[in-house]
Amino acid sequence: MRPETAHDESVPHTHPEPGVDPHAPLPPAARALRVGIGGPVGSGKTALVAALCRAFADELRLGVVTNDIYTTEDADFLRRAGVLDPARIRAVETGCCPHTAIRDDIGANLDAVDDLADTVGPLDLVLVESGGDNLTATFSRGLVDRQIFVVDVAGGDKVPRKGGPGVTAADLLVVNKTDLAPMVGADLSVMDRDARARRGDLPTVFLSITQDPLAHRVAEWIRHELAHHRTAVAAAPPAALPPSVAVPTGSA
Amino acid sequence: MPTSSMLLLLADGRFPAGAHAHSGGLEAAVAAGRVTDLGTLGEFLRGRLATAGLVGAAFAAAAHRAVPTADRAAELGRLDAELDARTAAPALRTVSRRQGRALLRAGRAIWPYAPFGDLPGGAAGPHQPLVFGLLAAAAGLSRTETALAAAHGTVTGAASAGVRLLGLDPYHVQALLIALAGACDTTAADAARAADGPPEELPAAAAPLADIHAEAHVTWEVRLFAS
Amino acid sequence: MRAAARLVARTDGRGRTVLAELRGEPPLLLRQVPGRDGGVTVYVVGGAAGPLAGDDLRLDVEVGRGAVVRVHTVAASVALPGRPGAVSRMRVRASVAEGASLHWLPEQLVAATGCAHLADSRVMVADGGTLLWRDELICGRYGEQPGDVVVRTTVDHAGRPLLRQSLAVGPDVPGWSGPAVLGGAPATGSLLLLDPARPAAPPEVDLGGPVAGTASRERPGAVARLPLAGDAATLWTATAPDADTLRQHLTPRLPGPVPAPT
Ligand SMILES: Nc1nc2c(ncn2[C@@H]2O[C@H](COP(=O)(O)OP(=O)(O)OP(=O)(O)O)[C@@H](O)[C@H]2O)c(=O)[nH]1
Ligand SMILES: [Mg+2]
Numbered sequence: 001m002r003p004e005t006a007h008d009e010s011v012p013h014t015h016p017e018p019g020v021d022p023h024a025p026l027p028p029a030a031r032a033l034r035v036g037i038g039g040p041v042g043s044g045k046t047a048l049v050a051a052l053c054r055a056f057a058d059e060l061r062l063g064v065v066t067n068d069i070y071t072t073e074d075a076d077f078l079r080r081a082g083v084l085d086p087a088r089i090r091a092v093e094t095g096c097c098p099h100t101a102i103r104d105d106i107g108a109n110l111d112a113v114d115d116l117a118d119t120v121g122p123l124d125l126v127l128v129e130s131g132g133d134n135l136t137a138t139f140s141r142g143l144v145d146r147q148i149f150v151v152d153v154a155g156g157d158k159v160p161r162k163g164g165p166g167v168t169a170a171d172l173l174v175v176n177k178t179d180l181a182p183m184v185g186a187d188l189s190v191m192d193r194d195a196r197a198r199r200g201d202l203p204t205v206f207l208s209i210t211q212d213p214l215a216h217r218v219a220e221w222i223r224h225e226l227a228h229h230r231t232a233v234a235a236a237p238p239a240a241l242p243p244s245v246a247v248p249t250g251s252a
Numbered sequence: 253m254p255t256s257s258m259l260l261l262l263a264d265g266r267f268p269a270g271a272h273a274h275s276g277g278l279e280a281a282v283a284a285g286r287v288t289d290l291g292t293l294g295e296f297l298r299g300r301l302a303t304a305g306l307v308g309a310a311f312a313a314a315a316h317r318a319v320p321t322a323d324r325a326a327e328l329g330r331l332d333a334e335l336d337a338r339t340a341a342p343a344l345r346t347v348s349r350r351q352g353r354a355l356l357r358a359g360r361a362i363w364p365y366a367p368f369g370d371l372p373g374g375a376a377g378p379h380q381p382l383v384f385g386l387l388a389a390a391a392g393l394s395r396t397e398t399a400l401a402a403a404h405g406t407v408t409g410a411a412s413a414g415v416r417l418l419g420l421d422p423y424h425v426q427a428l429l430i431a432l433a434g435a436c437d438t439t440a441a442d443a444a445r446a447a448d449g450p451p452e453e454l455p456a457a458a459a460p461l462a463d464i465h466a467e468a469h470v471t472w473e474v475r476l477f478a479s
Numbered sequence: 480m481r482a483a484a485r486l487v488a489r490t491d492g493r494g495r496t497v498l499a500e501l502r503g504e505p506p507l508l509l510r511q512v513p514g515r516d517g518g519v520t521v522y523v524v525g526g527a528a529g530p531l532a533g534d535d536l537r538l539d540v541e542v543g544r545g546a547v548v549r550v551h552t553v554a555a556s557v558a559l560p561g562r563p564g565a566v567s568r569m570r571v572r573a574s575v576a577e578g579a580s581l582h583w584l585p586e587q588l589v590a591a592t593g594c595a596h597l598a599d600s601r602v603m604v605a606d607g608g609t610l611l612w613r614d615e616l617i618c619g620r621y622g623e624q625p626g627d628v629v630v631r632t633t634v635d636h637a638g639r640p641l642l643r644q645s646l647a648v649g650p651d652v653p654g655w656s657g658p659a660v661l662g663g664a665p666a667t668g669s670l671l672l673l674d675p676a677r678p679a680a681p682p683e684v685d686l687g688g689p690v691a692g693t694a695s696r697e698r699p700g701a702v703a704r705l706p707l708a709g710d711a712a713t714l715w716t717a718t719a720p721d722a723d724t725l726r727q728h729l730t731p732r733l734p735g736p737v738p739a740p741t
Pocket of ligand 1: 039040041042043044045046047048068131132133176177178179180207208209210211
């Protein structure tokens with residue numbers, strides 16, 4: 001069983017773009033790449049956010065929006081992780097409906113993203129952590145450009161088989177806490193096989209944040225997606241407003 | 253122009269304007285031990301409808317009325333100042349402007365040619381009822397329909413928060429809303445009528461506990477609802 | 480009964496406040512008492528009990544440039560029922576000029592069972608004017624349910640709306656004693672402080688409600704200190720189990736020279 005290399009040595013990318021320098025200067029009109037991080041309660045979303053903050057500390061201008069039930073402990077956690085100024089974290093209340101806030105009614109999250117840019121200046125990457133939910137929660141494409149779904153082995157090796165939009169459609173599936181696999185009797189090769197069956201060519205990463213506090217392979221994937229995002233943004237002007245469904249004003 | 257379907261769309265709690273994250277003061281009232289069951293929730297909704305509901309609906313109707321006027325921006329500016337003067341609690345002013353901003357985002361995406369640019373409020377955002385009035389006008393609703401959808405929203409949002417916060421039987425809570433329907437119609441009619449008058453005469457129904465609860469709520473470390 | 484009263488204050492050559500006009504008629508009589516620090520203090524002396532439904536009372540107050548006026552009442556006024564279907568009205572119209580100061584600190588308004596009363600105050604404060612304005616409402620005499628009362632307060636500052644609030648209680652008012660409005664408290668009120676020498680105080684709140692761990696005891700009432708939009712004025716708003724507690728809540732503890740609210 002070789003979970004860490006269950007896939008190719010380098011994480012396959014959704015949008016391979018050879019020849020693009022990931023450290024190319026930011027095109028002036030570019031907006032931050034927005035990456036959603038979803039998944040069940042306790043799977044390690046906040047831990048992954050912290051790992052990515054560490055990984056990108058000297059490399060990217062980073063902001064975080066959390067839909068987690070937000071406590072000072074969470075903020076402290078990210079601050080202690082040593083890499084994120086609290087001014088770069090925004091919390092969004094979700095009224096007990098975490099999936100609504102990231103999927104059906106995304107305004108509060110979009111406002112939080114805008115607020116970050118307004119207060120701390122232009123950003124390269126915004127991580128949006130969803131509140132812990134079930135396997136059916138996914139991010140709206142209106143909110144994020146890419147989404148990562150985090151499950152853990154402690155929930156048992158059946159999780160990928162269950163599918164659900166998070167597992168099947170996320171741009172990256174992270175199976176976290178592989179260090180616990182022997183303890184809970186989870187068979188990573190089963191999880192790998194099921195993930196491939198569910199996800200086709202979409203990539204999956206097996207991870208133990210405890211053992212890899214910089215989440216190297218996830219960071220590498222984001223670097224690649226960011227490079228692709230920048231070329232895409234540079235090539236295409238901002239999308240036009242959607243067509244009006246109604247009349248000009250003045251009706252009474 | 254037939255507007256029934258449009259009214260239903262704008263009154264729908266699933267209209268993406270962030271309503272799901274607001275309890276209309278209920279989260280704080282529950283925490284204070286003042287709303288504990290179906291009976292106290294019913295009283296809460298009744299009081300909210302007669303105060304915040306009436307004021308919000310009247311200002312939505314007044315903004316709707318301002319749309320075709322020549323000095324629309326100035327009129328909306330007066331309404332903005334009048335609504336500020338009716339919202340003593342800074343937490344509630346912030347909430348109204350945050351909700352206005354969320355609604356504006358939806359409105360701009362759906363009706364890009366509506367005159368949202370005339371709304372006052374700057375970076376803090378425009379007051380929610382003013383945005384709603386413009387949006388309802390863009391949708392072709394009448395003034396009374398505008399007030400009705402606005403009043404309806406002030407009770408349905410809090411009622412649904414009640415289901416989530418207190419674990420109440422959803423059928424019973426729906427029955428509460430059904431029982432309130434007549435009061436909601438009356439409130440909307442009063443609000444629409446008030447919008448005929450000058451801005452300074454618009455309803456100013458006060459609710460001391462709404463102000464007090466809102467200021468307590470913003471100080472909490474952990475909140476499930478934004479208000 | 481209809482009655483009108485009028486108070487006009489100016490300054491004399493030496494900066495002391497003088498009353499250019501002070502007149503009233505029963506049951507609305509005005510009495511000047513010796514004031515402090517150059518200002519004047521005036522008491523509204525009610526006639527018999529009242530107002531009774533059907534009464535129409537009006538008081539005009541004009542505080543000219545630099546003048547300092549304090550208005551009190553000698554006792555609480557009790558709104559009482561009168562002719563069936565009739566409403567009693569107490570209208571106050573006040574203006575406060577630049578550099579002038581008005582403290583409006585009456586005793587409570589008590590809403591007796593069956594009353595129908597409107598207390599309607601409109602105050603215009605010029606830029607640079609000072610206003611301390613207290614409204615206190617007791618819903619029913621001891622152990623009694625109140626009649627219908629509306630307390631409406633409209634304040635403009637420098638030509639812009641500063642405060643608009645209209646508190647309604649009584650059997651015709653839906654939800655007034657419920658958890659969205661008064662939470663069963665029989666006493667409620669507010670105190671507005673607009674003072675050019677003092678910026679609005681930051682928000683502060685005491686929520687009251689049940690005391691943790693006790694079944695029956697309630698902390699007495701709830702109060703919030705609210706900086707109004709524009710940050711020029713502060714409003715205290717409170718609910719309380721009785722008039723004394725309410726008065727305590729509406730007696731602000733502020734650093735610096737404290738406006739004497741009694
Ligand atoms: N053993 C082990 N524990 C981990 C790993 N990653 C995270 N954890 C722990 O799992 C717990 C939950 O992690 P969080 O990052 O808070 O999970 P979350 O998904 O953000 O949780 P919610 O936001 O509550 O849904 C914490 O105690 C972490 O320390 C890992 O790789 N291995
Ligand atoms: Mg988390």
